[in-house]
Amino acid sequence: MKRLFGHRLGGLLLLYCLLVSIAFFSRLVLLVYSFSEISTSLGELLKTFGTALFFDTVTFSYFMLPFWLFEVLMPLKVVQTKTYKVLTYVFYTLVVALLVYVSFAEFLFWEEFGVRFNFIAVDYLIYTNEVVGNIMESYPMPLLVTAIVLITSGILWTLRKTQILDDILAAQTPFGKRLVAGGALLLLTAFSWFFVDFDWTEISTNKYNKELSKNAIYSFFEAIRNNKIDYAEFYQTVDNKQAFTELRNILQTPESQYIDAQNVLNPVRHTTAQGAERRYNVVLITVESLSGEYMSYIGNDRDIKTPFLDSLAEKSMFFSNLYANGTRTVRGLEAINLSIPPTPGTSIVRRPNNENLYSLGTIFKQKGYTNKFIYGGYGYFDNMSYFFSNNGFEIVDRDVISEKEITFANVWGVCDGDMYKRTVREADAAHAAKEPFFMYVMTTSNHRPYTFPNVVGKEFSKDRRGGVAYTDYALREFFQSVQNKPWADSTIFVVVADHCGGSAGRAELPVLEYQIPMMIYSPKLIGAQNIKKLCSQIDLAPTLLALMNWNYNSTFYGKNVLTMKPEEERAFIGNYQKLGYIQHDTLLILGTQKSVTQYKFNPKTGEEKPIPVSDYLKSKTICQYQTAEYMFLNGLNKVK
Structure with a gap:
């Protein structure tokens, strides 16, 4: 040990060993946890762990910089003081505690999302109250903190027992040697900064292997750096006029x-309906994390049951082949309200200059409707209040809901049951004032920590199964409460998910992890049918407005599913970097570094196999994603 660490730069070597070792064991835990999803051939594992070691080393090249100053530049007489020794022990205590903490944190993140830290983790830094509250309510924190303390103490005890730190502090390496060796390490940092590309983790077609090859700390800071993505810089493009010309051929x-x-x-397009406009009320309920596979009407084979939603689907216009734009609530809200493909980076809901856009809210407001966005949490979360209040809605959120209205709440907001009761009161008030209304409801209960009110005769488990069961129960109670309301027969009810309950999968974009249910229910106005056309969340707005027989201006990319021709069927799916376009059983993906890949997928199993890229499909995909980003950045979808 003394030969290995007994020099002034031994401290940096120790730092490297700690970072790599803890990252390695953390990676092993994730491998075991997701073993059934990981490609475990020798070649795949060697690529995965080899790439992982490389990125752990790159992470070290940045992580070491503060301590490099002390190890290389600090005079020997200072190093030999008691104060410096105490500070050294404190430093390594904090480093070990941080690395162990990160390992625990990334496991919890992996359990929820199936990936390393990404833009979601960055977003969570903004909403610390909700996120910390969610963690405190979801996990046995005393046990986790105890485990972190014990592991940290064990590592520090080992360092003390082996006298590694004592050997480092006793070393008297001359300044010249320190400077030469330290300079070589700075070359490693320079190499990392100027040449290393995060896309070097794209070492497998299996998403889990790619995620395992990443370093959690490096991934986090990469997400901060790339939270805003310049479309023209990172994706394949064509001339803007060419893109918009092709878009017209698709949408007109x-x-x-x-x-x-x-x-x-x-x-901007003008949609003209035949006949008189219909002034129906609308209640649009976006349900948190409701995967299509939860419903037997789509083909549920899991231990999750939705008896009420299944019965509602049989009485509704049910869309059984519909896909969500993304994997987060703000993506669903963006798709439903703006009828636009998912733009790279963060959602338009959270981006600046998102006021007064062509949207469902602005169109209903132009028609003289009372619009309410009803959310059980605090509307500042994910910028929802700002977005909706500047796009045609009044906000009803936790700040507005009185304590006497709340029977149960957790960190995310009041329970769905309380929120539905408030929705009914808002609808009653609008009806009494003889005002047509549009109530847009966003639920919260089907979300970790999965805590729910006590219901006589019901017991909901504190997991996803319980969350879906309570969601189903609360919706049943809501529909029973409104069936005799004087406004019920002239109201269209829409139930749609914001995104699936999870997006984990081996593929870049696992198609089946984007399939969600949508039903339009109004027994006096709309006949029940199962619509099996391939369609998207962005098609909700034009389909709903067609049922209302409305004339309107918009910049919508969606289409009326009811009149959609077979060759027009398609869907958009994406995460914050990968942009996918589905047509028939083919998925084309636009990636950063201007990559384009195409897959044939099995609609039943979700298995995806690479195939040659179709120029025709690539052109259709590029023109729609490119124009969507250009349109927003240049304010072309603002209501003039």
Whole structure:
């Protein structure tokens, strides 16, 4: 040990060993946890762990910089003082505690999302109250803290027992040697900064292997750096006029014509309906984390049951082949309200200059409707209050809901049952004022920590199964409470998920992890049917407005599913970097570094096999994603 660490730069070597060792054992835990999903051939594992060691080393090249200053530049007479020795022990205590803490944190993150730290972890830093509260309510924190303390203490005891730190502190390496060796380490940092690309983790077609090859700390800071993505820099593009011209060929229909025939960069279309407009009320419920596979009507084979939703689907216009835009609530809200493909980086809901856009809210407001966005949590979360209040809605959130209305709440908000009761009161008030209404409801209960009110005769487990069961129960209670309301027969009810309950999978974009249910229920107005057309969340807005027989202007990318031709069927799926386009059983993905990949997928198993890229499909995909980003950045979808 003394030969290995008995020099002034031994402290940096120790730092490297600690970082790599703890990251390795953390990686082993994740491998065992997700063993059934990981490609475990010798070649795949060697690539995975070899790449992992490389990125652990890259992480060290940054992580070491503060201590490098002390190890290389600090005079020997200072190093030999008692104060410096105490500070050294404190430093390593904090480093070990931090690395162990990160390992525990990334396991909890992996359990929830199936990935290393990414943009979601970055977003969570903004909403510490909700996130910390969620963790405190979801996990046995005393046990976890005890485990972190014990592991940290064990590592520090080992360092003390082997006298590694004493050997380092006793070393008297001359300044010249320290400077030469330290300079070589700085070359490693320079190499990492100028040449290393995060895409070097793309070493497998299996997403789990790619995620295992990453370093948690490096992934976190990479997510901070790339939370805003310049589309033109990172993705394949074509000339903007060419893209908008092709977009017109895709979106223009006999009933939906562009208002400016000459300027192809003007994306506004006017939709003309046949006959009189219908002034139906609308209650649109976006359900948190409701995967399509939870419903037997789509083909549930899990131990999760939705008896009420299954019965509602049989009485509704049910869309059984519909896909969510993304994996987070703000992506669902963006898709439903703006009818736009998912743009790279963060959702438009959270981006600046998102006011007064063509959206469901602005269209209903133009028609004289009372619009309410009803959310059981605090609307500042994910910028929801700002977005909705600047796009046609009044906000009803936790700040507005009185204590006497709340029977149960957790860190995410009041329970769904309480929120539905408030929704009924808002609808009653609008009806009494003879105002048509649009109630947009966002639920919260189907989310960790999975805590629910006590219900006589019901017991909900504190897991996803219990969350779905309570969601189903609360919806049943809501529909029973409104069936005799004077406004019920003239109201269209829409139930749709914001995203699936999870997005983990081996593939870059696991298609089946984006399939969600949507049903439009109004027994007096709309006949029950199962619509099996391939469609997207972005199609909700034009389909709903077609049922209302409305004339309106919009920049919607969605289509009326009811009149959609077979060749028009498609869906958009994505995460914050990968942008996917589904047509038939083919998935094309636009990636950063201007990559394009294409897969044939099995609609039943979700298995994806690489196939050659179709120029035709690539062109369709690029024009829609490129114009969506360009349109927003240049304010082309703002209501003038």
